[in-house]
Amino acid sequence: MNKISFLKFVLCTGIYFFPFKIIQCQVCTGSLGDPAVNITFGNSAGSASSYVPTSGYTYIASDCPNDGFYTITKSTSGCFGNTWHTVAKDHTGNGNFMLVNASIEPGDFFLTNVTNLCPNTTYEFSAWICNVMMPENSITPDVVFTIEQPDGTILGSYDSGPIPVTHSPEWVKYGLLFTTPADNATIVLRMRNNSPGGYGNDLALDDIGFRPCGPQVSAFIQDSADTVNLCEGDTVPTYYFSGNASSAYQNPFYQWQESINEGESWQDIAGATGTTYASTPPSAVGKYWYRLTVTDEAFAGTTSCRIASNLLKITIHPKPLADAGADRIYIKDYPLTLNGAATGEDVSFMWKPPLYINDAASLTPVVTPPVDMIYTLAVQSIYNCKSSDEVQVKVADGIFVPNAFTPNNDGLNDYWKIPYLDIGLGADVKVFNRWGKMVYHVIATPVSWNGKVNGIDQPSGTYVYMITFKDNKLPQLKGTFTLMR
Numbered sequence: 151m152n153k154i155s156f157l158k159f160v161l162c163t164g165i166y167f168f169p170f171k172i173i174q175c176q177v178c179t180g181s182l183g184d185p186a187v188n189i190t191f192g193n194s195a196g197s198a199s200s201y202v203p204t205s206g207y208t209y210i211a212s213d214c215p216n217d218g219f220y221t222i223t224k225s226t227s228g229c230f231g232n233t234w235h236t237v238a239k240d241h242t243g244n245g246n247f248m249l250v251n252a253s254i255e256p257g258d259f260f261l262t263n264v265t266n267l268c269p270n271t272t273y274e275f276s277a278w279i280c281n282v283m284m285p286e287n288s289i290t291p292d293v294v295f296t297i298e299q300p301d302g303t304i305l306g307s308y309d310s311g312p313i314p315v316t317h318s319p320e321w322v323k324y325g326l327l328f329t330t331p332a333d334n335a336t337i338v339l340r341m342r343n344n345s346p347g348g349y350g351n352d353l354a355l356d357d358i359g360f361r362p363c364g365p366q367v368s369a370f371i372q373d374s375a376d377t378v379n380l381c382e383g384d385t386v387p388t389y390y391f392s393g394n395a396s397s398a399y400q401n402p403f404y405q406w407q408e409s410i411n412e413g414e415s416w417q418d419i420a421g422a423t424g425t426t427y428a429s430t431p432p433s434a435v436g437k438y439w440y441r442l443t444v445t446d447e448a449f450a451g452t453t454s455c456r457i458a459s460n461l462l463k464i465t466i467h468p469k470p471l472a473d474a475g476a477d478r479i480y481i482k483d484y485p486l487t488l489n490g491a492a493t494g495e496d497v498s499f500m501w502k503p504p505l506y507i508n509d510a511a512s513l514t515p516v517v518t519p520p521v522d523m524i525y526t527l528a529v530q531s532i533y534n535c536k537s538s539d540e541v542q543v544k545v546a547d548g549i550f551v552p553n554a555f556t557p558n559n560d561g562l563n564d565y566w567k568i569p570y571l572d573i574g575l576g577a578d579v580k581v582f583n584r585w586g587k588m589v590y591h592v593i594a595t596p597v598s599w600n601g602k603v604n605g606i607d608q609p610s611g612t613y614v615y616m617i618t619f620k621d622n623k624l625p626q627l628k629g630t631f632t633l634m635r
Contacts, residue, residue, distance in 0.1 A: 168238055175488040176308070176327040177273045178363035183443070184416070187264050191222050192248040198222055198248055203261040207253065217347040218253035222246050226282065232350065234282045235319040235518075241278040241356040247281070252291070252343050252351035259629045260341035260355065263300075267360060268455035269334035274363045275306070276325035277341075280354040283316045289349025296340040300571075305329065305337070309344075313353065315609070323358065324599065362445075362457050369393040369442045369459035378464045380487040381535035382435050386466070391427045393442035397557075401447035405456070409439040413461070416441070429596035431464045438464045455461035460479035465533075470494025472529040479572035481546055484517045484623060487574060488541060499610060501525050521545055546570040549624070551615065554632040557601035566631060568617075576620025581613050589613070594620070601633055610635045 191198060197209035202220065210219045214229035224246055228234040240247040250259055265271060281291055290312040293439040297306040306328030313322070327501065339358070345351045365501035369377055380386060395402060409415060419427070431438045440462040449455035473491040479488040490513040492499040504510040506519040517525065530539045541564055548570075555566040571577050579597050581590035589608060590599045601608050610633055617627040 156185075172454040175598070175602065176274075176325065178361075179369040180363060180365045181457040181459060182274060183362040183364075183454070183457040185361050186267055187358070187360040189262075190242075191248055191356065192241075193224075193245045195246075196222055201248075201260055203258045203263045206257065206261075207250065207259050209496050213606070215249060215251045217251050220248060220250045220259070222551075223249055224608060226530055227481045229282075232290075233284055233286065236278060237279075237354055240354075241321040245356075247354045247356040249354050250343075250352065251585075252289075252345065252347035252353075252390060253299045254344065254347040256342070256344050256346055257341045258340055261337070264339055264360060266290055266361065266489075267330050267334070268330045268449050268452060269330055269339060270386060271455060272329045272363045273360045274325055274327055275358075275360055276323055276541050277358045278321045278323050278356045279310070279313060280321045280356075281313045281315050281350045282319065282354055283315050283350050285317055286350075289345050290314060291346040291353045293324070293352050293353075294342045294344060295324065295326060296342070297326070298338045298340065299331065299335050305331070308360060312345075319354075321354075333506065335587075350563070364444065364457035365443060366400040367393060367395045367444050367457055367459040368461055369440070371462055378462060379533045380464070380466050381531075382433075382466060382469045382534060384433075384466075386431055386433050388428050388430045391429060391440060391442070391462060391463050393425050395444045399444060399446055402444050403447045403450040405450075407441055407443055407458075409441075410436060412437055413439055418433050424500060429464075431466070431534075433466065435460055435466050435468045438466070440464070443471040443496075467495060467531060467533045467535050469535050469537045470497045470529045470531045472499070472527050472537045472539040474525065474527040474539040476573065477542040479544050479546055479570045480517065480573060481518060481548060481570065481572065481575075481624070482573075485541065486572065487514055487516050487576070488543075489514060490527045490539075490541075492527065493527040494529065494531045494535070499527060499529045499530050501527055517543060519543055519545060549617075549627065550628065552631060553629075554634060556599070556634045557607075558635055561587060564600065566597070566599045566601070566633075567589070569619075575623055578618045579626060580616045582616075583608065583613055584611055601635075607635070608633060 160630045163450050205221045207218055210221055212221055213223050213226040215221045225238050226249055275297060291313050295308045306326045308326035312326050333493040334365050336629045364435050369549040370392055378460045404423055404425055406419045406427045407416040408419055442459040445455040471493045476487055501507055501510040501515060506517055508516045524540050526538050526540050530536045551568055575593050578593050580588055589603045612630050612632055614630050
């Protein structure tokens, strides 16, 4: 085998060495279009009788079909004394596959007509196959794929050769190139198993597709790479797209397309039918993909005839989230820990200014400012999107506990509050009346008592407070205050 054939074999199968016939396959060396035909066997139970030759294999609703039977299933396990692999999912992981146990005599096991292809167009046919046998001395599948006309004229054929057993289930892509006839006759797809049934020759089949193959189509963004990253809130400029295709099309029809779901579906852009296109993407956060499609002018209205360029991607990234936390109180000689948060796409962050702070690159640094100070948490994503948030740190010599308050709703001194009681101290504050009954209690939250219990005014008099701190950060505080009405 020459180097080119070997490279094609590697690209198609993904398998490098095994003690069987070397597999060769045909791959499109230009540009591909979207699948014109895509047989996935769906997501619900049922037979694939329309794909099985008359008097061929028999459908059975079983995950372990016997010789000459097939099923449509999402998985198979524990078959024939665990001589089959456990195949937990189909090729793409979200649907069914066709599971075939070969008949004793070689023969066709898949046959269908394909009608919606373009005339005189090259297509890449492909199918994914998995040998479900465990690594033992067994019969290996050998599948011949044939593309033909209804009269039997062969348009293309490909022999997989022996499909080897593997230590774990492997979906392998097989395919060939062929050209449709000028009269666009119905195309017949035939799959024949050359090996006999018996111990082995059991396979899974999935994702049968036909994609138009044409000359290389290239697209680019003027003065940019093929990928642009912007940030939420940025002014989105107009980008100039350009594309080109080889001279294989005498009368080419160009159509630019856009996708807002990462290529899952594409929409034609009205009026964008030249080799260039000026685009101003939306400013909303999202991924905006573009491509140039090409076909012959005669098939301009048939999307299944088009081939497509490489992708041009413009992404509007969200700003990262910066949260410096609530304003704080620093009691001198009792270092204060800030509680910042930063989320987003691979973010970095820094506190500013880097003064009286033990680690400006930590989300939870310890600060000891000598005077009131505002710290800013600046956050930046890998795409250079930025945001920031501030926290004010007030400095106090100690905790002042008021000794009286007047809850008479005159708007003055209506609440008993303790300023400079930082939430980070985890203060446990309890208030008791003269009979020792607790009438107010909060933990690690601002103190603000209105002189009521369950909505009932408490009488004027002297009350006792007791304050303890989490982890004994500060000494316990105890004293009295007066409620005056």
